[in-house]
Amino acid sequence: MKTVVVGISDMKVSNNTKEILITYSLGSCLGVVLYDPVAHVAGLLHSMLPLSKIDPLKAKTSPWMFVDTAVPLLFKEAYKLGAEKKRIIVKAVGCSSLLDEQGFFKIGERNFTVLRKLLWKNNILIEKQDIGGNHSRTVSIAVGSGRVILKAKGEENEL
Amino acid sequence: MSIKKEILDNIKSLPAMNTTTKKIMAILGSTNVEISEVVKIIEYDPALTSNVLKLVNSAYFGLQSEVTSIKQAVVLLGLNQIYRIVIAVSFSSLMNKPIAGYELPSGALWKHCVATAIASETIAQMLKNSDADVLFTAALLHDIGKIALSTFVDEYYNLIEEESRKIGESFEIIERKVLGIDHAEAGAIILKNWGIPEGLYSPVRWHHSPDDCTPAVTVDIVHVADSLCLTGGLGIGREGLQYRPSIKVMKRLSLKTETMEMIMSRTMTGLDNIKEIFEI
Numbered sequence: 489m490k491t492v493v494v495g496i497s498d499m500k501v502s503n504n505t506k507e508i509l510i511t512y513s514l515g516s517c518l519g520v521v522l523y524d525p526v527a528h529v530a531g532l533l534h535s536m537l538p539l540s541k542i543d544p545l546k547a548k549t550s551p552w553m554f555v556d557t558a559v560p561l562l563f564k565e566a567y568k569l570g571a572e573k574k575r576i577i578v579k580a581v582g583c584s585s586l587l588d589e590q591g592f593f594k595i596g597e598r599n600f601t602v603l604r605k606l607l608w609k610n611n612i613l614i615e616k617q618d619i620g621g622n623h624s625r626t627v628s629i630a631v632g633s634g635r636v637i638l639k640a641k642g643e644e645n646e647l
Numbered sequence: 648m649s650i651k652k653e654i655l656d657n658i659k660s661l662p663a664m665n666t667t668t669k670k671i672m673a674i675l676g677s678t679n680v681e682i683s684e685v686v687k688i689i690e691y692d693p694a695l696t697s698n699v700l701k702l703v704n705s706a707y708f709g710l711q712s713e714v715t716s717i718k719q720a721v722v723l724l725g726l727n728q729i730y731r732i733v734i735a736v737s738f739s740s741l742m743n744k745p746i747a748g749y750e751l752p753s754g755a756l757w758k759h760c761v762a763t764a765i766a767s768e769t770i771a772q773m774l775k776n777s778d779a780d781v782l783f784t785a786a787l788l789h790d791i792g793k794i795a796l797s798t799f800v801d802e803y804y805n806l807i808e809e810e811s812r813k814i815g816e817s818f819e820i821i822e823r824k825v826l827g828i829d830h831a832e833a834g835a836i837i838l839k840n841w842g843i844p845e846g847l848y849s850p851v852r853w854h855h856s857p858d859d860c861t862p863a864v865t866v867d868i869v870h871v872a873d874s875l876c877l878t879g880g881l882g883i884g885r886e887g888l889q890y891r892p893s894i895k896v897m898k899r900l901s902l903k904t905e906t907m908e909m910i911m912s913r914t915m916t917g918l919d920n921i922k923e924i925f926e927i
Binding site: 515536537550624 | 874884889894902
């Protein structure tokens with residue numbers, strides 16, 4: 489098995505069944521996992537901020553940084569490898585926050601809201617999610633099986 | 648022996664700071680520094696001089712011809728850049744190591760600190776604050792205490808976890824409860840032992856508890872920059888985001904969520920630009 493690391497503000501799609509896509513240290517960042525179980529196409533996205541309008545120039549060079557520019561591109565890249573919208577399974581993780589009751593740093597919450605709006609507009613459901621809290625998360629997907637493993641609070645579980 | 652005493656002994660065993668670095672840190676933020684004086688301080692230290700010149704000649708700065716003296720480097724890049732290079736060269740090997748107690752792999756703490764330094768600078772620019780050099784260095788060193796606490800956090804992690812569950816408080820409060828000292832205080836003691844001026848170590852000391860000291864804009868900025876970089880997952884350890892931002896600071900600096908997102912984005916650009924000289 490070959491492990492492919494998805495960095496911060498980064499994305500990878502794959503149809504190589506010998507690969508595992510993984511991303512580490514999701515804080516308030518959003519992790520989106522896609523899988524088409526028929527075409528065996530997987531995608532993993534690690535986005536940092538909700539909306540590209542705060543830095544359009546950055547969005548051009550680094551579209552994966554922003555949820556609103558990254559998610560449509562993630563789907564397009566998966567389609568290129570043969571994935572089909574009707575079969576795609578979506579899982580979402582991350583979007584933690586500090587102990588911030590006043591919501592000064594509610595970037596995680598905003599990231600998730602933008603994702604939900606985008607998917608809702610396109611009639612796509614989130615099959616599973618592990619969102620919020622104050623901890624960091626690591627998530628991986630095995631391209632061959634579509635198995636998603638979530639590591640958080642010192643535990644490893646299938647999502 | 649109490650855990651705190653053991654930690655304080657551990658701090659004493661840390662390597663002493665290089666004299667040249669100490670001298671450079673003492674003049675940070677001064678407005679009337681003679682370039683010749685800075686050049687003399689750096690050139691007195693051949694190892695540092697050669698490392699600084701190596702970086703100055705790296706592709707990052709894209710200089711046309713080879714720079715062979717510190718004086719030439721200062722003329723071409725300016726004092727601010729030279730200060731940053733000296734500080735980076737001085738601390739990267741100490742802070743680049745894995746910090747097992749916090750589950751930070753090799754390079755993660757350094758990356759977090761460099762990102763916090765860039766974020767601090769970005770906030771300072773937005774607020775038209777002129778403490779950029781001091782801020783950059785203080786932010787770069789704000790988590791140095793984690794090096795001294797690491798093995799103790801690891802050893803007592805069961806207790807730390809239990810306490811976290813019980814009181815659900817900010818991580819530095821749990822550290823204090825279980826270990827008798829938190830990483831911010833440990834960091835300030837390290838810097839004090841090194842003879843670093845108070846203006847530099849006070850943002851380190853209070854970066855998680857700015858409400859406990861006399862309000863100071865440098866403390867406020869490092870507090871926000873650190874919180875933001877943790878939020879963004881830059882060098883995030885096993886304690887995750889278990890830290891509490893200060894409401895008073897957020898009100899004092901009046902930074903909205905959208906502004907914070909802009910700072911985050913600019914910090915990422917800054918981090919890309921500086922990657923090579925900081926080896927992250």
